[in-house]
Amino acid sequence: MSLRKxxxxxxxxxxxxxxxxxxxxxSDDVRERILHTGGGEGVAAIGGPFELVDHRGETVTHEDxxxxxxxYFFGFTHCPDICPTTLFEITSWIQELxxxxxxxxxxxxxxxxxxxxxxxxAQYLQAFDERIVGLTxxxxxxxxxxxxxxxxVRKVPLEDGDGGDYTVDHTASVYLxxxxxxxxxxxAFGEADDNALAKLRRLAQxx
Amino acid sequence: xxxxxxxxxxxxxxxALTGSLMAxxxxxxxxxxxxxxxxxxxxxxxxxxxxxxxxxELGAGYVTLRNAGDIADRLVAASTPRAERTELHETTVIDDxxxxxxxxxxxxIEPGGSIEMAPGGLHxxxxxxxxxxxxxxxxxxxxxxxxxxxxxxxxxxRARPNGDSHHGNTHGDADHGHAHGxxxxxxH
Ligand SMILES: [Cu+2]
Numbered sequence: 001m002s003l004r005k006x007x008x009x010x011x012x013x014x015x016x017x018x019x020x021x022x023x024x025x026x027s028d029d030v031r032e033r034i035l036h037t038g039g040g041e042g043v044a045a046i047g048g049p050f051e052l053v054d055h056r057g058e059t060v061t062h063e064d065x066x067x068x069x070x071x072y073f074f075g076f077t078h079c080p081d082i083c084p085t086t087l088f089e090i091t092s093w094i095q096e097l098x099x100x101x102x103x104x105x106x107x108x109x110x111x112x113x114x115x116x117x118x119x120x121x122a123q124y125l126q127a128f129d130e131r132i133v134g135l136t137x138x139x140x141x142x143x144x145x146x147x148x149x150x151x152x153v154r155k156v157p158l159e160d161g162d163g164g165d166y167t168v169d170h171t172a173s174v175y176l177x178x179x180x181x182x183x184x185x186x187x188a189f190g191e192a193d194d195n196a197l198a199k200l201r202r203l204a205q206x207x
Numbered sequence: 208x209x210x211x212x213x214x215x216x217x218x219x220x221x222x223a224l225t226g227s228l229m230a231x232x233x234x235x236x237x238x239x240x241x242x243x244x245x246x247x248x249x250x251x252x253x254x255x256x257x258x259x260x261x262x263x264e265l266g267a268g269y270v271t272l273r274n275a276g277d278i279a280d281r282l283v284a285a286s287t288p289r290a291e292r293t294e295l296h297e298t299t300v301i302d303d304x305x306x307x308x309x310x311x312x313x314x315x316i317e318p319g320g321s322i323e324m325a326p327g328g329l330h331x332x333x334x335x336x337x338x339x340x341x342x343x344x345x346x347x348x349x350x351x352x353x354x355x356x357x358x359x360x361x362x363x364x365r366a367r368p369n370g371d372s373h374h375g376n377t378h379g380d381a382d383h384g385h386a387h388g389x390x391x392x393x394x395h
Contacts, residue, residue, distance in 0.1 A: 080257075085257075126260060
């Protein structure tokens with residue numbers, strides 16, 4: 001074997017070993033991801049840790065929401081249509097279900113932390129059921145949660161908004177999470193009340 | 208012959224006068240009829256607005272517009288003394304993402320057609336509202352149509368649409384809290 005052939009052989013071996021280890025690392029990562037999605041239970045990996053500030057200005061994390069099933073809605077206070085609609089709906093569901101949802105927790109998470117500080121959120125939520133907790137934080141904190149929770153958020157300028165007016169495109173569904181903080185389901189915007197009530201009952205009983 | 212001539216001239220003149228008077232009268236009547244027809248071509252129903260949380264200076268209102276006329280009309284603008292700015296907007300929920308955009312070209316109502324504004328769809332957006340609307344209030348709203356001109360309606364302020372329905376699907380059953388009518392049209 002000539003020196004040149006040996007060199008080529010060695011380089012090929014190095015490349016092979018490197019490729020193999022890379023493949024192992026990747027598959028590890030893939031395996032991990034599959035395990036985290038509930039290991040075949042078919043539960044998507046939506047949710048996870050977050051650190052935010054509530055409407056009283058206090059730091060809250062996902063751990064504060066463990067132990068009880070929870071209902072989350074993502075929106076912003078400058079949203080005139082869908083957000084109040086959904087929050088009024090949640091309010092009416094809470095009233096309708098009464099004691100049945102005593103164990104559920106309800107949270108409104110702003111996707112517009114720049115405009116929605118704790119005081120703004122607190123004032124906004126006065127119009128709705130008092131059990132709905134407001135969550136905000138730094139833009140980084142909120143976008144980290146949105147990413148983990150697969151919440152779509154996009155700031156869009158309003159054309160004739162002179163003072164830098166903007167709206168925020170965002171996920172419309174209400175998220176249902178079980179008492180371990182795992183994804184349980186959603187209630188779509190405009191879903192019939194009977195469906196929504198049935199889902200909340202199931203979350204209270206099984207979540 | 209001169210008399211006959213002049214006599215007949217006077218008669219002609221008289222006939223012409225009455226003729227044109229009658230024509231004017233008829234034209235006037237037609238114009239009036241046409242006017243009232245175009246005014247009534249657009250019926251405005253289900254006018255309501257959402258109460259605004261304290262501190263919010265914006266909100267949405269909804270109306271249903273029916274065009275009974277033979278020509279298309281277009282809602283081009285809206286205004287109320289209660290808001291600095293009033294715009295026509297559309298919200299869409301596609302693939303679970305809500306988006307809101309201004310409708311700069313207004314909203315067309317086809318002859319014989321109707322437009323139902325509802326949460327998650329078309330709405331009239333109020334910006335710069337000094338005194339937030341509160342439940343039970345009645346808000347005066349002026350609508351400007353391309354054909355029908357200006358019309359005024361009163362928006363009832365309430366938390367949820369009549370009949371507790373979504374998307375304005377249910378009409379006229381305000382006293383029934385759980386009417387869902389044909390509500391199976393959701394993608395989810
Ligand atoms: Cu709007």
